[in-house]
Amino acid sequence: MSIERPSPHRSDARPSAIVVFTLTLLLTSATACSDAESPLEPNDDDAVTPPTNLPNLILRLDLNSVTDYTAVAWPAHYDQNVRARDNAPNDNPVTNAGAELGRVLFYDPRLSVNSTISCASCHAQSVGFGDDRRFSVGFEGGETGAHSMRLGNANFYEGDEMFWDRRADDLEEQVVLPIQDGVEMGFTPAAGGLGAVVARLETIDYYPVLFQRAFGSSQVTEQGLSRALAQFVRAMVSTDSRFDRAFAQVPMQGGGPPTGLPGFTAEENLGFRLFTRPPNQGGAGCDACHRLPTFALDPNSRSNGLDEGETRIFKSPSLKNVAVGSAFMHDGRFRTLREVVDFYDGGIQPGPALDRRLTEPGGQPMRLGLSAAERDALVAFLETLTDESLAADDRFSDPFVPQPGG
Numbered sequence: 389m390s391i392e393r394p395s396p397h398r399s400d401a402r403p404s405a406i407v408v409f410t411l412t413l414l415l416t417s418a419t420a421c422s423d424a425e426s427p428l429e430p431n432d433d434d435a436v437t438p439p440t441n442l443p444n445l446i447l448r449l450d451l452n453s454v455t456d457y458t459a460v461a462w463p464a465h466y467d468q469n470v471r472a473r474d475n476a477p478n479d480n481p482v483t484n485a486g487a488e489l490g491r492v493l494f495y496d497p498r499l500s501v502n503s504t505i506s507c508a509s510c511h512a513q514s515v516g517f518g519d520d521r522r523f524s525v526g527f528e529g530g531e532t533g534a535h536s537m538r539l540g541n542a543n544f545y546e547g548d549e550m551f552w553d554r555r556a557d558d559l560e561e562q563v564v565l566p567i568q569d570g571v572e573m574g575f576t577p578a579a580g581g582l583g584a585v586v587a588r589l590e591t592i593d594y595y596p597v598l599f600q601r602a603f604g605s606s607q608v609t610e611q612g613l614s615r616a617l618a619q620f621v622r623a624m625v626s627t628d629s630r631f632d633r634a635f636a637q638v639p640m641q642g643g644g645p646p647t648g649l650p651g652f653t654a655e656e657n658l659g660f661r662l663f664t665r666p667p668n669q670g671g672a673g674c675d676a677c678h679r680l681p682t683f684a685l686d687p688n689s690r691s692n693g694l695d696e697g698e699t700r701i702f703k704s705p706s707l708k709n710v711a712v713g714s715a716f717m718h719d720g721r722f723r724t725l726r727e728v729v730d731f732y733d734g735g736i737q738p739g740p741a742l743d744r745r746l747t748e749p750g751g752q753p754m755r756l757g758l759s760a761a762e763r764d765a766l767v768a769f770l771e772t773l774t775d776e777s778l779a780a781d782d783r784f785s786d787p788f789v790p791q792p793g794g
């Protein structure tokens with residue numbers, strides 16, 4: 389018999405240090421130049437010296453009450469089977485103080501070498517923690533080589549491989565890579581790498597306090613930086629789209645999905661059936677890879693045949709909130725969901741990495757031959773995956789007081 393293991397989201401590792409801080413409502417940060425008598429400006433010609441005149445960002449955080457990231461009630465359809473897919477490692481469960489530190493780091497532009505770009509610049513809460521642009525803009529105005537990925541439900545990515553091409557092993561490894569990227573945030577080895585980030589954060593007075601709360605030591609460390617950011621990303625669980633609210637009312641029937649969802653239009657329900665039925669039963673077979681109810685990708689999924697002869701194996705972020713964006717796939721090549729559906733209907737290309745789920749019995753790329761109404765219905769269904777609660781959730785919002793004049 390299986391033994392029920394505690395969910396990492398049920399950690400009781402609550403920080404005990406919070407009582408020490410009383411009446412701390414607004415924390416101002418000191419600038420890195422502690423020696424106020426030094427009027428020296430950073431040398432613009434010297435690209436390897438990060439500027440030292442850091443913006444003074446005021447944090448709006450009540451240290452008397454810890455934001456709740458762990459005891460949030462998930463709906464019943466996020467059941468044992470779903471929770472078992474959570475990729476939080478045993479040594480880094482999501483804790484309230486850890487995710488809260490991660491939130492501050494996620495929104496802090498000082499994680500980029502010239503203090504202009506934060507994680508949130510390319511992962512905006514209003515766009516499912518993705519980017520509306522086809523390619524995102526980095527710290528010096530350069531563009532990223534791939535389309536930004538939405539971050540909701542990244543914790544349900546079994547196999548835990550990160551990035552479109554799965555090159556990072558897990559979230560802990562992934563979250564510090566953009567900081568060191570030469571286009572994204574600029575702390576390259578020449579600019580001092582993560583060591584320079586740690587040295588910078590140490591000079592900002594609230595970070596030692598937040599590290600103390602999260603990890604029991606006021607020392608700012610690279611490991612703490614990585615763990616806190618990973619916790620914050622893992623806490624971005626999407627459970628409240630229209631799909632979720634409907635699906636919660638109709639349990640799976642005999643292991644299969646129901647034939648329709650309450651409150652859905654006829655078109656949305658047609659799209660739901662196409663999404664969940666295999667091609668040999670008149671469906672489009674989408675959920676063989678984009679799995680209900682998290683819409684995270686099956687870890688065994690291979691490529692979806694965007695380009696002929698493709699050898700790389702890609703992943704997809706969860707399809708939750710996919711409809712709020714306007715660029716789709718790793719290179720953002722499709723501008724509408726209808727273009728995506730048209731591709732799956734008739735455009736899949738042959739190649740060594742193409743997944744068998746997208747081929748005909750003979751091995752050639754699958755041709756669904758859906759009607760225009762069926763393709764519209766699939767789009768209508770994808771639009772029910774928009775989770776406005778996640779976009780409005782204060783726990784994931786910018787904790788800094790807006791600066792006058794931007």
Ligand code: HEC
Pocket residue numbers: 494499505506507508509510511524525526527532533534535536537538539542545549550551552553559562563564566567571572573617621704705
């Ligand atoms: C300049 C834009 C930019 C910035 C800044 C940025 N990202 Fe990203 N992020 C991207 C792009 C683009 C991708 C996809 C890159 C790829 O696959 O090659 C991505 C991918 C990711 C992924 C992978 C998701 C998955 O499901 O595999 C995570 C997690 C992530 N970013 C978190 C962060 C965090 C945390 C920060 C801040 C430390 C950050 N990003 C900063 C643009 C950015």
Ligand code: HEC
Pocket residue numbers: 538552663672673674675676677678689690691692694702703704705707710715716717718719725728729732733743744745746766
């Ligand atoms: C074999 C597994 C597989 C099947 C089946 C599949 N997909 Fe995908 N899907 C993927 C992969 C892999 C990607 C990412 C490809 C890339 O960007 O290189 C993707 C990407 C997407 C995206 C874009 C996600 C984003 O964030 O840009 C959408 C939308 C999508 N699929 C919808 C569907 C629909 C609708 C169906 C059914 C008609 C379907 N998929 C069937 C594997 C699959």
